[in-house]
Structures are given as structure tokens and as C-alpha cells.
Amino acid sequence: HMVDDDHEAETSGKDGAQNVAAWSSTWNIRQFQQIGGPSVTVWRELRRLREAIDFDDVVERARNAADSSNWSRYVEVMG
Incomplete structure (x- = not known):
């Protein structure tokens, strides 16, 4: 453009x-999309979830980061 x-x-x-x-x-x-970075699609889907994930700590931390719009924390949690 x-x-x-x-x-x-x-x-x-x-x-x-x-x-x-x-x-x-x-x-x-x-x-x-950056190479080697976490999925933006997963970020978007996690933002849609409203209830806590009690069966997986990593997924819950990623959901919490996405829910609070904290991309850097999401990247850390996703490894």
C-alpha cells in the first residue's frame, strides 16, 4: 500500500x-504471523472462554493472559 x-x-x-x-x-x-510464535487463533479462542479451566494449569494461565489482553504473558506461558 x-x-x-x-x-x-x-x-x-x-x-x-x-x-x-x-x-x-x-x-x-x-x-x-511471526515464525515460531504461539498461535493467534488459540489466543482468540481463549479470549472467548469465560470460565476458568480447572483441568490444565498451562491452559488456564494462557486463558488468563488472553482474557486480560496480556500478549507478552501469553507468549511466555505458551513457551
Whole structure:
């Protein structure tokens, strides 16, 4: 967005963005998820849970971190 030219790829910004989108779609790669980090999907699902998890301490700590919007603590808990 708002890139005139991609000098490294020797193409326009618009063409470069379309190429990146096609590449990530072809290989089923999320463009903005850090490698090796915990799942954002799990974070979102844990935020939906309202009751405490009493059968797994790690899941409960992760749920608690997600529920309090504490991403850094969630990452620590998830390892």
C-alpha cells in the first residue's frame, strides 16, 4: 500500500504486492504471523472462554493472559 516502486524486485509497488499475495496464497503462508510464535487463533479462542479451566494449569494461565489482553504473558506461558 502506498509504495511507488520496489527497487529490489525492480517492479512497481502494486505489482510487488500482488506477487507477495499470490506467493503466500500458493504456499498457504500467513503473511504477518511471526515464525515460531504461539498461535493467534488459540489466543482468540481463549479470549472467548469465560470460565476458568480447572483441568490444565498451562491452559488456564494462557486463558488468563488472553482474557486480560496480556500478549507478552501469553507468549511466555505458551513457551
